[in-house]
Amino acid sequence: MTQPMVRLSGLYKIFGARDKDVLHHVQGGMGKEELLAQHKHVLGLNNINVVMQAGEITVVMGLSGSGKSTLIRHLNRLIEPTAGEIIVQGEDVMQLSEDGLRHARQEKMSMVFQKFALLPHKTVLKNAGMPLSVRGEDEVTCDREAAKWLDRVGLSGFENHYPAQLSGGMQQRVGIARALTANTPIMLMDEAFSALDPLIRTDMQDLLLELQKELHKTIIFITHDLDEALKLADHLVILKDGCVVQQGEPQHILLNPGDPYIEDFVSDINRARVLRVRSIMTPLGGDKVPADAHGEVDVNDTLESMIARSGGDTSHAYIVKDGEQTVGTLDMTELVRALVPRVASEAGARQS
Numbered sequence: 001m002t003q004p005m006v007r008l009s010g011l012y013k014i015f016g017a018r019d020k021d022v023l024h025h026v027q028g029g030m031g032k033e034e035l036l037a038q039h040k041h042v043l044g045l046n047n048i049n050v051v052m053q054a055g056e057i058t059v060v061m062g063l064s065g066s067g068k069s070t071l072i073r074h075l076n077r078l079i080e081p082t083a084g085e086i087i088v089q090g091e092d093v094m095q096l097s098e099d100g101l102r103h104a105r106q107e108k109m110s111m112v113f114q115k116f117a118l119l120p121h122k123t124v125l126k127n128a129g130m131p132l133s134v135r136g137e138d139e140v141t142c143d144r145e146a147a148k149w150l151d152r153v154g155l156s157g158f159e160n161h162y163p164a165q166l167s168g169g170m171q172q173r174v175g176i177a178r179a180l181t182a183n184t185p186i187m188l189m190d191e192a193f194s195a196l197d198p199l200i201r202t203d204m205q206d207l208l209l210e211l212q213k214e215l216h217k218t219i220i221f222i223t224h225d226l227d228e229a230l231k232l233a234d235h236l237v238i239l240k241d242g243c244v245v246q247q248g249e250p251q252h253i254l255l256n257p258g259d260p261y262i263e264d265f266v267s268d269i270n271r272a273r274v275l276r277v278r279s280i281m282t283p284l285g286g287d288k289v290p291a292d293a294h295g296e297v298d299v300n301d302t303l304e305s306m307i308a309r310s311g312g313d314t315s316h317a318y319i320v321k322d323g324e325q326t327v328g329t330l331d332m333t334e335l336v337r338a339l340v341p342r343v344a345s346e347a348g349a350r351q352s
């Protein structure tokens with residue numbers, strides 16, 4: 001059973017001196033451009049309602065200026081909202097005292113930054129141990145915990161190096177080790193892999209997923225890259241001009257884009273590589289498993305691997321297993337259909 005870790009309800013952020021005075025315009029339907037033109041205020045977030053579940057990776061995705069950073073900065077109140085509620089681990093962030101806020105920032109959330117934000121004059125070990133030394137832990141504890149997590153991210157042996165001696169990918173491993181040393185339930189990752197070369201970026205995504213399998217952190221990951229979002233997200237939130245345009249399970253969004261903006265976004269995705277058998281299979285109801293099935297496949301196999309396996313033969317059908325359990329059937333003709341993006345707007349236009 002999942003539990004909400006973060007809940008944002010009716011959250012608005014308007015940048016400008018009279019934000020509360022102009023809020024009613026936005027609540028009455030005024031958009032970002034109009035608000036800027038008529039009232040010289042910038043709409044950052046517009047009625048955000050998002051629940052981030054404990055132990056899941058929530059990815060917030062959108063183009064530059066869509067409000068991703070503004071959203072994440074509300075969680076530890078680096079930004080004051082214009083209106084709305086921010087609940088983190090059952091606590092109303094707006095009601096926290098200064099001490100409570102400091103405690104929340106240090107012990108509930110850790111951050112991994114795009115530009116690593118390592119201290120250049122400190123060693124890798126001291127950088128990774130920083131969250132604990134800030135909390136006043138003794139040096140032995142800081143070093144022990146830092147060394148443990150550096151080892152876990154593959155940096156054993158580099159403890160006494162300085163950040164400038166490491167590649168970008170290695171520096172970000174230190175960034176992740178530092179966040180893990182903090183031992184917080186929530187990790188905020190703001191474009192954490194965006195500065196890295198593509199191959200290194202893929203490695204880091206794999207590392208994060210591997211760590212997550214063991215650690216079950218609540219990760220809030222910001223990116224403008226849809227491939228990255230689809231790979232990492234349990235829950236995907238897509239922002240545009242400060243509004244949530246669609247949110248949900250990423251495979252569901254890919255198969256059921258909610259509006260033309262999302263259709264455009266997902267149209268270039270390699271669907272065979274991203275979609276899994278579980279998203280397109282026919283769940284086993286009362287119907288029988290086909291007698292002429294060509295074998296068993298796993299619910300989490302990609303469609304790409306299924307095409308390879310079937311040799312492209314669309315007459316094949318398979319039994320779908322989740323562990324030991326039979327959960328559905330996969331017909332290769334269904335698979336082929338799922339590879340073609342559904343264009344809801346065109347379908348609607350044809351009907352009208």
Ligand SMILES: Nc1ncnc2c1ncn2[C@@H]1O[C@H](COP(=O)(O)OP(=O)(O)OP(=O)(O)O)[C@@H](O)[C@H]1O
Binds near residue numbers: 070
């Ligand atoms: N301090 C500020 N004052 C005025 N406007 C701001 C401020 N901070 C952000 N904005 C505006 O709010 C909107 C959302 O910005 P935000 O930085 O959250 O977007 P983003 O999706 O994180 O973009 P990027 O990917 O470029 O970082 C933008 O229009 C931005 O110009």
